Amino acid sequence: MPDTVVIAGAGPTGTWMACELRLAGVPTVVLEQDPDISPHSRALTVHPRTIETFALRGAQHRMLAEGGQLPSGHFAILDERLDFTTLDTDFQFTLTLPQARTTELLRERAVALGADMRSGHRFVTFAEDDAGLTVTAEGPDGEYTLRADYLVGCDGTRSAVRESAGIDFDGTPSTALGALGDVRLSEPPDGPVISEWSLDGTFMCVAMPGDLYRFAVHSPEDVRTDWPDDFTLDELRTRVRRVCGTDFGMHSPSWLSRYGNTSRIAREYRKGRVLVVGDAAHQHMPAGGVGLNVGVQDAMNLGWKLAATCNGWAPETLLDTYHAERHPVGETLLEQSQAQTALFMDFTLQGQELRSFLARVIAERPQFKEALTERLSGLHVEYPPTDPAHPLIGLRAPNLRFADGHELFALFDRGEYVLVDFGRVKGFDARDLDLGDATGRIRRFRPTTASAEHRVRWADVGAALIRPDGYVAWASDEHEGEALARELRTATDAIHRAAAMS
Missing domain, CATH: 3.50.50.60 (FAD/NAD(P)-binding domain)
Structure with missing residues (x-):
């Protein structure tokens, strides 16, 4: 057992x-x-990589049906928002749930x-x-x-x-505080998300299910190490009015809370x-x-x-x-x-200038903006090996699609390793290989027709072994059948050698 x-x-x-x-x-x-x-x-919020994680097990459908989809995000509430529609994923948005x-x-x-x-x-x-x-x-x-x-x-x-x-x-x-309030509004703003930063404070408002709106606020008086009394609706109203001149008619709070930066x-x-x-x-x-x-x-x-x-x-x-x-x-x-x-x-003139400078750099440097977007989305995480190896190893595998209609993510519903044979190497068929102790623990897949994918990193891959969490464990560009088979056996032996030891 x-x-x-x-x-x-x-x-x-x-x-x-x-x-x-x-x-x-x-x-x-x-x-x-x-x-x-x-x-x-x-x-x-549920970020793109987390939605991918759920999708690897087929657990994303009800979340997608119920949540709102926001195609952009923020870094430090800067005016220049991060564009998720440029990401290499099926889920180019954050999910508000x-x-x-x-x-x-x-x-x-x-x-x-x-x-x-x-x-x-x-x-x-x-x-x-x-x-x-x-x-x-x-x-x-x-x-x-x-x-x-x-x-x-x-x-x-x-x-x-x-x-x-x-x-x-x-x-x-903690050296700084923030506060949030889930409230109803008699004069709601346009759009699902609004935010503003000023020398008097900052706020963000996000629409929630059930006619609720979440406000997150930070003010100059929040730069402190002590913990004040419970947060109140009047305090929330005052802070929001101070920044944008209105409190949107907020009433009937369902939750008010403070948090720190511990x-x-x-x-x-x-x-x-x-x-x-x-x-x-x-x-x-x-x-x-x-x-x-x-x-x-x-x-x-x-x-x-x-x-x-x-x-x-x-x-x-x-x-x-x-x-x-x-x-x-x-x-x-x-x-x-x-x-x-x-x-x-940093509610100072220097802080204001720093924010303005960074927002301009983000807008002018697409690569910088892309890097911040990938970090926020969770798609940037890698687990690279210490020894030189194929550049795909340690990277997350995207949801590759094949000309016969199959999708990579659908192969992970049992939580197993997935071995993809792209059918590009003559004399090699992963379905026929004896993988020793790994047999029965690796799901093998070879599309019935050639791959329809044109991603540069995957264009020459003969076969790839992908971990249950969707990260590449092994990949090879070898185009000679026997050599590719030897590489694969070495990789699976290394991963599963414990079965022989136990």
């Missing part, structure tokens, strides 16, 4: 983690201390896949022995214990799992049998709405690796690559968030 995993936290990160494990048949228990999903959704609904949809999927979802049950602590973990939880009937082989903390910035494991959370305290990252994403994911691994100012998205990407990176380890066909050392690949992403997240905070919280 596969190993058992206990997940603490059933937000989008924890539920997607559960979905990945259950897709591979791993027994999974999810502990969520809140009995119901909170209606308050700090996260509101409240976190509460995203969570609900992912929980439905996790339960349908067989996850043991326990709402109103909180993680308390754990003890480790040679055979595994004893996890203590508390539910409506009191404390109880669970046996687990691995424990995954998806329980937020105040993670009890991280603290119980003794994982340091390094960083800096910037911290877990020193270790893995400590033995314990792993931390999402906000349990990194905390930052919610600039650009990237937090939920990076958390889901953490879960996608770890999910298939933990499933492979639990099912016995990968070594436990595979889990070390989770930290190696995702910790740098977390560091970049903190750097980017703090850079944006510095830009939109």
Whole structure:
């Protein structure tokens, strides 16, 4: 029987983690201390790479049907917006969907896949022995214990799992605040998104489902290290009027909240049998709405690796690559968030000039604008190998389309490696090759007709092996059949050699 995993936290990160494990048949228990999903959704946007992640498992359809699509984004609320329609993806937009609904949809999927979802049950602590973990939880009937082989903390910035494991959370305290309010408007603005920055403060307004509008505001008085009283509707009205002369007739708030720019990252994403994911691994100012998205990407990176380890066909050392690949992403997240905070919280003439200069450079330098757009979208993340190799290795694979009507993303619905034989090499057919221990763990695909793709990077590729999370594990431009077969066997032996060791 596969190993058992206990997940603490059933937000989008924890539920997607559960979905990945259950897709591979791993027994999974999810502990969520809140009995119901909170209606308050700090996260509101799903970025292109996250939509791609859901699309790799066929889980995107209801989200796309319900969410609003915004073809642009912002960096530090600069006037020059970032254009998502230039991105190499099927999803050239951010999706506006409240976190509460995203969570609900992912929980439905996790339960349908067989996850043991326990709402109103909180993680308390754990003890480790040679055979595994004893996890203590508390539910409506009191404390109880669970046996687990691995424990995954998806329980937020105040993670009890991280603290119980003794994982340091390094960083800096808050030096600037922001506030948000979800309200109704009697005089709503035109368009789904408006924003403005001035020396008196800044605000952004985004239309939400249910006739709600979200306002995010920052003001000169927010540059502080102390924490003031609760945020009020009158305070929100005052701040918005100060910047644009009207409060749009805001009334009937459903949520008002403050947040800070505390910037911290877990020193270790893995400590033995314990792993931390999402906000349990990194905390930052919610600039650009990237937090939920990076958390889901953490879960996608770890999910298939933990499933492979639990099912016995990968070594436990595979889990070390989770930290190696995702910790740098977390560091970049903190750097980017703090850079944006510095830009939109500098309410001085010098800050105004800096913003004006950067907006002009972004407008005049398409490559700079493209780089910022890719960073915000999540499409820029790479996991390159340390040794020289094919330039595609470590990059995300786009949704390649073939002349026979097949699409690459549709091949990942079972969460397996996918081997694509482009049919360009005479004497080579991946469907007929003996891949040793990898047989049965790799889905092989060869289009019945030649590829219709004309992407420059993929034009000469004879075959490519793509990881379950959609990143290229191996690719080759070799056009001699026997040589290509040898390269492929070497690649699959390296990936799956654990099966022979176990």
